[in-house]
Amino acid sequence: MCLGIPMKVIKIEGSEGVVESGGLKRKADLSLMKDIRTGDYVLLHAGFAIEKIKPAEAKKTLKILREI
Amino acid sequence: MRYVDEFRDSRLIDKVARKIHRSADHSRAYNFMDVCGTHTMNIFRFGLRAVLPENINLISGPGCPVCVTANDFLDKAIAISRMPGVMIATFGDMFRVPGSYSSLEKEKARGAAIKTVYSTIDALDMARRYPSKEIVFLGVGFETTVPTVGASILKARKKGIKNYSVLCAHKTMPGALIAIVNDREVAVDGFLLPGHVSAIIGKAPYEFLSKTYKKMCVIAGFEPLDILESILMLISQKRPDVEIEYSRVISARGNAAARSVINKVFAPCDAEWRGIGMIKNSGLKIRNDFREFDAERKFRPKIGRVREDKNCLCGDVLKGVKKPTECKLFGRACTPEHAVGSCMVSSEGTCAAYYRYRAKDAGLRV
Numbered sequence: 001m002c003l004g005i006p007m008k009v010i011k012i013e014g015s016e017g018v019v020e021s022g023g024l025k026r027k028a029d030l031s032l033m034k035d036i037r038t039g040d041y042v043l044l045h046a047g048f049a050i051e052k053i054k055p056a057e058a059k060k061t062l063k064i065l066r067e068i
Numbered sequence: 069m070r071y072v073d074e075f076r077d078s079r080l081i082d083k084v085a086r087k088i089h090r091s092a093d094h095s096r097a098y099n100f101m102d103v104c105g106t107h108t109m110n111i112f113r114f115g116l117r118a119v120l121p122e123n124i125n126l127i128s129g130p131g132c133p134v135c136v137t138a139n140d141f142l143d144k145a146i147a148i149s150r151m152p153g154v155m156i157a158t159f160g161d162m163f164r165v166p167g168s169y170s171s172l173e174k175e176k177a178r179g180a181a182i183k184t185v186y187s188t189i190d191a192l193d194m195a196r197r198y199p200s201k202e203i204v205f206l207g208v209g210f211e212t213t214v215p216t217v218g219a220s221i222l223k224a225r226k227k228g229i230k231n232y233s234v235l236c237a238h239k240t241m242p243g244a245l246i247a248i249v250n251d252r253e254v255a256v257d258g259f260l261l262p263g264h265v266s267a268i269i270g271k272a273p274y275e276f277l278s279k280t281y282k283k284m285c286v287i288a289g290f291e292p293l294d295i296l297e298s299i300l301m302l303i304s305q306k307r308p309d310v311e312i313e314y315s316r317v318i319s320a321r322g323n324a325a326a327r328s329v330i331n332k333v334f335a336p337c338d339a340e341w342r343g344i345g346m347i348k349n350s351g352l353k354i355r356n357d358f359r360e361f362d363a364e365r366k367f368r369p370k371i372g373r374v375r376e377d378k379n380c381l382c383g384d385v386l387k388g389v390k391k392p393t394e395c396k397l398f399g400r401a402c403t404p405e406h407a408v409g410s411c412m413v414s415s416e417g418t419c420a421a422y423y424r425y426r427a428k429d430a431g432l433r434v
């Protein structure tokens with residue numbers, strides 16, 4: 001039930017926005033987030049962005065795995 | 069980067085799996101609990117047991133909120149759904165879970181107004197569209213979901229929406245983990261901790277697991293590479309610690325804005341977990357300040373004697389004491405189409421995962 005889907009923020013209007021993934025667009029409530037900008041990736045859970053995804057950390061994880 | 073496919077790279081999966089085989093101490097057994105229902109499902113979906121050494125045993129835990137919801141909650145929801153002018157809004161997973169005498173699905177077939185929604189925002193929209201109806205949202209879920217329900221209550225107050233309320237059975241994860249580590253029947257060396265609960269609560273609430281109970285812990289993401297990397301981190305811990313594998317999402321402090329929504333609307337309370345029983349301070353109730361949004365106080369549902377099927381082993385499955393295949397109902401009287409227990413009906417339930425993927429994993433220590 002705690003499913004979260006990484007989606008890209010493409011529009012922000014106040015505490016609401018539009019997010020996109022694989023061509024699928026949907027409305028997202030951004031009221032639980034601070035400092036969100038268009039272009040950011042967020043984790044969408046039950047219609048709400050619950051956390052921002054950090055690209056540098058993702059790259060770091062993949063780098064560690066490649067070097068194993 | 070899309071943050072999905074990159075973490076499903078089969079060559080990297082092979083590489084990490086081989087590293088796990090090289091790093092594991094083959095003279096001992098590792099019992100790791102994957103706490104979250106999404107972890108349980110993805111371990112099956114991606115066939116991860118097949119690439120792990122024989123001595124790493126993955127045990128599913130109590131992290132499916134639908135599965136741990138006690139029957140009295142469903143009985144109350146059903147009692148409210150029978151009241152005139154009420155429309156129930158619920159996440160789809162709750163729809164087919166059997167209560168003591170009926171289910172929401174059966175009530176809908178008999179004419180009750182029950183709608184499945186994706187978000188509390190959809191439930192609030194229902195309240196705006198049907199001003200003469202009372203919309204009751206079934207509040208089930210852990211810390212990941214609670215802020216979204218809290219936000220809907222705050223929004224309802226701000227917009228003056230009076231025909232919206234929540235029947236609340238929210239639970240908090242650390243409380244259940246205390247019950248697990250204190251249960252002598254459960255032998256767990258370490259935990260794959262739930263990534264999305266941790267997005268909200270951060271790292272600190274789990275530290276008792278490593279400090280007091282000497283359990284190895286890793287906060288894990290949900291893609292196959294996340295799960296394997298987390299297992300590698302668990303077997304590599306020199307001394308018990310809480311580490312974060314899912315660092316692209318989780319910060320040690322969690323999401324303070326989401327937590328402040330939780331604290332504003334909800335207060336801790338004791339909660340009944342299916343199969344585990346009452347756990348102190350492991351639930352959340354709606355604060356007095358927001359009582360007009362508390363469906364239990366608004367409708368005062370009366371229910372009959374709460375009962376459960378005596379042969380159903382959901383409780384032991386949720387604690388990780390029994391495997392679904394040890395239940396005599398599994399696959400016979402209890403299937404996803406005709407479920408007896410909640411663990412079979414929820415899409416993230418352990419029994420549902422075993423049932424759905426049993427052919428794929430046949431012969432593999434299921």
